[in-house]
Amino acid sequence: MADQAPAQPPAPSGGGFHGGPRSHSGGPGGGRPPREGGPGGGGPRKGKRQFFRKRKVCRFCVDKVDFIDYKKADMLNAFVQDRGKILPRRMTGTCSRHQRWLCEAIKRARNIALLSFASEL
Amino acid sequence: MEERLYDLIFICRPATPEEEITKLTHTLEQAVAEHHGKVEKLENWGTRRLAYRVAKNREGIYIYLQIKSTQGDMVKELERRLKVAEPVIKYQTVRLDEDVKLQKKLIARREKKAARRPRRPAAAPATQATPPAAPAEQPPAAS
Numbered sequence: 001m002a003d004q005a006p007a008q009p010p011a012p013s014g015g016g017f018h019g020g021p022r023s024h025s026g027g028p029g030g031g032r033p034p035r036e037g038g039p040g041g042g043g044p045r046k047g048k049r050q051f052f053r054k055r056k057v058c059r060f061c062v063d064k065v066d067f068i069d070y071k072k073a074d075m076l077n078a079f080v081q082d083r084g085k086i087l088p089r090r091m092t093g094t095c096s097r098h099q100r101w102l103c104e105a106i107k108r109a110r111n112i113a114l115l116s117f118a119s120e121l
Numbered sequence: 122m123e124e125r126l127y128d129l130i131f132i133c134r135p136a137t138p139e140e141e142i143t144k145l146t147h148t149l150e151q152a153v154a155e156h157h158g159k160v161e162k163l164e165n166w167g168t169r170r171l172a173y174r175v176a177k178n179r180e181g182i183y184i185y186l187q188i189k190s191t192q193g194d195m196v197k198e199l200e201r202r203l204k205v206a207e208p209v210i211k212y213q214t215v216r217l218d219e220d221v222k223l224q225k226k227l228i229a230r231r232e233k234k235a236a237r238r239p240r241r242p243a244a245a246p247a248t249q250a251t252p253p254a255a256p257a258e259q260p261p262a263a264s
Contacts (some may be wrong), residue, residue, distance in 0.1 A: 066224040116172035
């Protein structure tokens with residue numbers, strides 16, 4: 001019988017509800033199209049794909065590599081398409097500094113016939 | 122003058138006999154010595170498959186030399202000899218001392234940064250110099 005005022009939910013004090021000003025602005029390195037997740041995450045790295053992979057770490061930064069040797073053709077092969085073209089950074093996740101060094105090493109290796117310039121398909 | 126570091130790789134035809142290669146490398150070593158240089162490494166990688174056809178060959182014998190020198194025109198002399206040599210089909214000289222310098226700088230910088238970071242105390246910090254003698258009461262939970 002007692003009047004029961006409808007229980008009011010606790011007034012949001014200092015923005016808890018609608019997650020006010022915090023809005024995801026595309027994460028670090030903004031200006032990229034929203035990630036759609038790789039195809040099952042873990043597809044082969046070579047070849048052209050439309051989706052982005054999950055944001056990868058630069059392999060060289062993790063291993064703290066200071067010098068990319070152009071004589072190691074098998075290591076460089078991982079960064080080259082099957083047609084012989086150099087893979088872009090967004091496919092391999094390399095950072096810009098290491099990508100520059102990598103390109104230089106690949107071009108040197110190509111000159112000495114350790115890697116091909118273009119392979120016929 | 123600074124000492125320069127060079128990487129010299131050249132490819133010989135696949136059917137070249139061993140003595141010819143040895144003779145060729147001897148000539149190159151002589152040329153290096155004439156220009157006050159020093160051959161640091163000499164490797165024969167053997168017959169390898171080439172990524173593309175060079176002078177109508179699909180395979181070649183790779184020879185790798187690492188040379189230290191103070192004179193830059195030594196490279197010109199070496200390449201001239203390689204150009205004239207019959208079995209050599211391709212050669213490339215790369216100057217590496219700047220890269221090595223940069224590498225050392227990065228390693229040094231990284232070690233300095235690691236040393237500056239506060240390390241976890243391995244042992245309990247013993248700050249007392251001498252144990253308190255006169256006062257009877259001991260410092261509470263000193264160490």
